[in-house]
Amino acid sequence: MKISKSNLDLNLLTCFKVVAEKGSISYASSVLHLSQPAISLQIKRLEEQIGKKLFDRHNRGLILTKFGDRFLEKTHRLLEIQNDLIGLVELSDSEPSGQLRVGTYTTASSYLIAPAAANFLKQFKEVGISYTYNESKYLLEQIKDYRLDCAVLTDVPADKNLHIERFYKDELVFAISTQRKESKLKSISPKDLVDFDFLSYPLRFDLCYKTVETKFGTYLSKSRTVVETESFDTLKQMLLLGSGATFIPKYLIANELQNGKLSTIQIGHSKLPIEFAFISKKNTELPKRTERFRETLFKFFPTPERAVD
Template identity: 30%
Template sequence: MNLHVLRLFYYVALTGSVTKASEKLHISQPAISAQIHKFEKDNNIKLLQLQGRGLILTPLGNKLIKPLEQLFSIEDQVRYIIEDHHNYPEGKLRIAGNYLATSVLIPKWASLFKQKFSEVEVHITTVNSHNAIERLINFEADVAVYSDMGVSFANSDLFEFRELYRDEYLFVVAPGHKYSLQEVTLEEIASEPFIMREEGSAARERLFQLCQEQRITPPKIELQFNGLNETIHAVMSGYGVSFVSSLVAEPLFKRDILTRVKVPGISSANSILLGTRRQEHQEMFVNDFISLVINNLDT
């Protein structure tokens, strides 16, 4: 299979024209067109066709886009691994965590790890739980710390996960809110304006799941942020309700910055998971980090 020509086709499809692909790849337009046409002829297929003054994908060409995107993403990861081998001779630990993990849990673990393994680079990326899992699956992270969303790994022989904490999601408001420290129904709290993170965040997914289970209209998200701290600060300012992990909420309750709204009769359990590749597929310092996390869960 001629991967070079497939890359040419991919960039033509991505940019929408041979001209733009030529500018991006620094290859002449005639060379790109000739190689794609030859590939089509050799394989008795058609990937692109003229429509008006432009090119469009054929049904087969359209089918190839997603697998080619995955293929070239893996190719990029191989290149990054080789680059990291040269740039970080002692190793680089890549941690992907959701906002809860990177704001509450990972900073302590990363600090303890660096005290013991000072030569290993540590790169921490904050994403939502869904993207943390995706980064691990796509070999863009060595460790993922995320909230359980009922998502299993695509290849259970390669990946594994363990539960670190089990807490619950809580409805929180500012102390002056009408529902502060009150007991209300899910339907009543769902009628309030909500402040939440973006789609794909575990808390938001669980909130909408609860509403579906109780057969009530889900809340309207009046303010949406890409960060947990921004969400909390907006609630602290006195507008709306949010739904957050008790690991975040409890310290703020003690400082009287936020208060809880009690909603009886619902189950809002939240598992914090640590996902990794199995030991035979990871470097020793990754195992050292995992051991450090396990040994410091209660301290």
């Protein structure tokens, strides 16, 4: 079957675009939340529809054919037009409506931005929020592909296609329950970390945790790991129960530090700053729901000088 106006599937084009830009089906699988066989099938269907080969297969991945390279350029233009049409319809509405698609971390949606989100939903009754959780690099790609409206993330590198507005500064702290005798320590040297029962967070999502590994990994690898989890809620509960110590964003335990259930220990002279940013696609007029969410979020985190990339 050859492609025609009646059977042009934009979902196939979106899949092709993601695969083409990275030359990787496994990467596209993570971004699109589809299995690798499903991605391969979509590429095959598109090639069959247009009657042209889009990729050459190599051991090191997929490489665009000469035609595939030209086809990618036109695909970019078509998907941009699709988004402009959707945006035009949304901007014509008097009030924000529809589903706001936000990429972030589970902890950020549960703790950091939850009050702002609740206020936003109270104001705009026709809008819902859908959160997507993944590694930052995948979420940023989804903004570029218009599959997310915005994201709230940390440590986002400058990107010519993204509008990055930093709005909240925090830090990773080494926290411990005041039930434990080590909590009386005000500071320790990095080598003293080997003596602690450690609550480990696998270094998969945040650049700041890769910084922890770079600075302290040698010592942490020699400590006793009592719990390993990707859930900050689990880490926090184990902290409160006195099971060990861990590096954790300060905003997650602010109340527990204030009421004396937890304390922090300084590790040498090291600081582990975190800076949250609101990210949207650059040079694109935001839908009303996205713009109103941005405004609401910034009201909850006022800052005299907001850094923008």
